[in-house]
Amino acid sequence: MNLEVMIVDDDPVFTKIAGLMLKMAGFNQLQHTCHNGQDALEILVQRSSMELAFLIFLDINMPVLDGWGVLDALKDYPYKKNIYVVMATSSIAQTDKDRASAYDCVISYLIKPLRREDLSVLLKSEPVAVFNN
DSSP states (O other): OEEEEEEEOSOHHHHHHHHHHHHHHTOOSOEEEESSHHHHHHHHHHHOOTTEEEEEEEOSSOSSSOHHHHHHHHTTOTTGGGEEEEEEESOOOHHHHHHHHTSTTEEEEEESSOOHHHHHHHHHSTTGGGGGO
16 A cells, blocks of 8 residues: 655745655655645545545644645545544644544644644654555
8 A cells, every 4th residue: 555645734934844854754655735625635536546545634723625624524534544634723622632642543643833843753663664665
């Protein structure tokens, strides 16, 4: 199974920097950048396959469709077992952390700005590590 990385955030500066940081940390997979949740879901539908997994770095607050809307939509995604979500947000609210942890697909909650150390740990942890052998 192959892994593709998706960065979903309405801030173009963040998506550019995050993409570079991910590559520097060792995430060498194909990257997709989306500026709202609706665009992300459209890519997932277009690229859906049993042979493809996605690691999604997802912001909470975005126009059109926010991160919570994406997470709710993923519950009905046909290959939801192939979706791993890292919340990448500026929200430090415990209620947001608790809400995110209630979704099976959420594997991590990172506070912006992203730190190289956090990405290195993520790269070496399950389930991400199996794609980097």
